[in-house]
Amino acid sequence: MSIDVRKGQAPPMHSREVFRERFRARFFDPAFRQEDRALDRLEEIAWKAYTEGRKAPVTRKAGGEFKDPNYDLSVEWYETRNKLLAAQQRWGEAATPSRVLVVNCATRNDGTCPGEMSKSFRLAQIARGELGEGGIEVDFLDLSLIASDYDRHIHACKGCVSTAMPLCHWPCSCYPNHSTNQVNDWMAEIYEKWVSAHGVLLVTPTHWYTTSSPLKLMMDRLVCADGGNPDPTTTGGKDPEKAKQLELEGWPYPKHLAGRAYGVVVHGDVAGIEGNRRALCDWLDWMGLIDAGNTARLDRYIGYYEPYATSHQALDADEAMQDEVRNVARALTQAVRDLRAGKLSNPGKDLPRPRPK
Numbered sequence: 001m002s003i004d005v006r007k008g009q010a011p012p013m014h015s016r017e018v019f020r021e022r023f024r025a026r027f028f029d030p031a032f033r034q035e036d037r038a039l040d041r042l043e044e045i046a047w048k049a050y051t052e053g054r055k056a057p058v059t060r061k062a063g064g065e066f067k068d069p070n071y072d073l074s075v076e077w078y079e080t081r082n083k084l085l086a087a088q089q090r091w092g093e094a095a096t097p098s099r100v101l102v103v104n105c106a107t108r109n110d111g112t113c114p115g116e117m118s119k120s121f122r123l124a125q126i127a128r129g130e131l132g133e134g135g136i137e138v139d140f141l142d143l144s145l146i147a148s149d150y151d152r153h154i155h156a157c158k159g160c161v162s163t164a165m166p167l168c169h170w171p172c173s174c175y176p177n178h179s180t181n182q183v184n185d186w187m188a189e190i191y192e193k194w195v196s197a198h199g200v201l202l203v204t205p206t207h208w209y210t211t212s213s214p215l216k217l218m219m220d221r222l223v224c225a226d227g228g229n230p231d232p233t234t235t236g237g238k239d240p241e242k243a244k245q246l247e248l249e250g251w252p253y254p255k256h257l258a259g260r261a262y263g264v265v266v267h268g269d270v271a272g273i274e275g276n277r278r279a280l281c282d283w284l285d286w287m288g289l290i291d292a293g294n295t296a297r298l299d300r301y302i303g304y305y306e307p308y309a310t311s312h313q314a315l316d317a318d319e320a321m322q323d324e325v326r327n328v329a330r331a332l333t334q335a336v337r338d339l340r341a342g343k344l345s346n347p348g349k350d351l352p353r354p355r356p357k
Contacts, residue, residue: 001248005163005240019047046181055177068233077173077232080188084171087195088256098336099137101197102128105204105215109144118144119302119315123265123325124203130329131201136336139193143214151184157220160243161227165251165357166235167243170228172221174238187221194225199261199336200289201329206268206276219283226287227253227357253356258288261335261344263296263328267321269311273299290346292335296328 014022023043032039049057056074063069090096106120121144131138146152158174160167175185194200204215211219229235235243262284266277277299281291291297300321303314315321338344 003241003244003248005244013051016047019043019050023047049179052179054179057178062233066231066233068236071233071236073232074173076176076188077169077171080171080191081230083192084195087192091196091198094340097137098135098198098340099139099196100131100199100201100332100336101139101141101193102131102201103141103143103203103215103218105143105202105212107144107147107212107214109142109148111148112144116312118205119267119311120203120205122312122315123267123322124201126322126325127201127203127263127265127329130326131333134330134333136199136333139197141190141193143212143218146186146214146217152186153182153184154186154190154214154217154221155182156217157223160238161223163240164243164247165227165253166229166246167238167240168224168228169232169235170224170230170254170256172224172228173232187218190218190221191225194222194257194260197260198340199263199292199332200284201263201265201332202280203265203325204267204276204280206266206272209272210276210279222257222287225256227251228256230254230256251356255288259339260289261292261332261339262289263292263332263335264298265325265328266299267302268299269301269303269308270305273301288349290335290339290344292328292332296331296335298324298328300324 020043023046024039027039048054056072056076058075059072060075060078061069062071062073066073102124104118104121104124106118108114108116108118109121110117121142124140124142128138128140143154146154155175157172160169160174171191172187174182175187176183202215204212207213210216229243229246234246262281264277264280264284266273266280268276277297281297285291302318302321303311306314335344
């Protein structure tokens with residue numbers, strides 16, 4: 001099959017006037033006016049980075065670890081990749097303490113416009129405490145920081161997989177992109193948290209029948225964990241023709257997070273919890289993670305069709321829900337122990353996949 005790369009969607013680059021407007025928007029505060037001349041100089045630097053396409057302004061030769069040792073590899077990507085290799089090695093060592101990554105997937109926290117903590121955060125803390133009681137080392141990831149922390153981002157997935165799987169690099173090499181100011185990408189740190197974990201527990205609300213915004217961003221950016229290419233030099237960076245050719249030659253679709261256990265807690269107030277829970281479990285199953293049993297896959301309503309204003313009181317009263325979350329943590333604790341001892345059954349894990357993708 002011939003290689004066919006479709007073009008024609010991307011708009012032209014911004015004019016200098018539009019670029020200046022975009023650049024200056026972040027300095028709207030009148031306190032910056034005394035530094036306008038300095039901002040002019042910074043704008044000129046940023047304009048050149050934009051027009052010259054300086055995505056990775058600091059590079060190094062890839063070296064003998066990669067197929068093309070002379071490729072100019074992003075230093076930032078290389079450092080993140082090395083952290084993941086080290087984390088994966090620690091993960092596989094018997095002496096490494098068992099670790100579970102607990103993820104609060106709600107956007108709401110009392111440091112943002114809602115002015116109140118989320119119920120997901122409360123449930124995650126219950127699970128966190130139970131895991132600690134079970135002797136598990138807990139790593140806590142609060143995705144609500146994307147809404148409250150200064151200049152913290154999970155940038156959108158650019159869909160490299162849809163062009164060709166080898167174009168999606170592990171870890172993601174789309175960011176940082178200094179030419180377009182797509183920087184401070186949190187995923188470099190989040191990848192390391194996932195790789196380091198022997199188990200993962202997601203605690204999420206239901207927003208419009210599905211997952212919250214930061215959870216979906218993280219999910220999409222984890223696509224590189226399922227089939228991602230660990231060697232960007234094989235595709236010349238982001239060369240779609242080279243990537244398509246590699247995929248057509250036969251791609252192995254490596255599962256970089258396979259072998260970790262998982263639990264899921266989904267809650268809502270009107271509808272959508274079952275579909276949300278199923279989508280998350282299907283996603284984790286697809287990536288090669290192993291569920292910790294029926295007890296660890298929970299969906300429940302809190303204050304069904306009751307006012308939002310009293311939803312925390314509804315959770316206070318629902319002690320059964322709190323205990324069910326504790327059971328999710330207990331089941332995940334047992335699964336992690338059994339998994340590391342080689343006792344957790346995962347039927348079919350070594351069977352060849354007739355439809356790899």
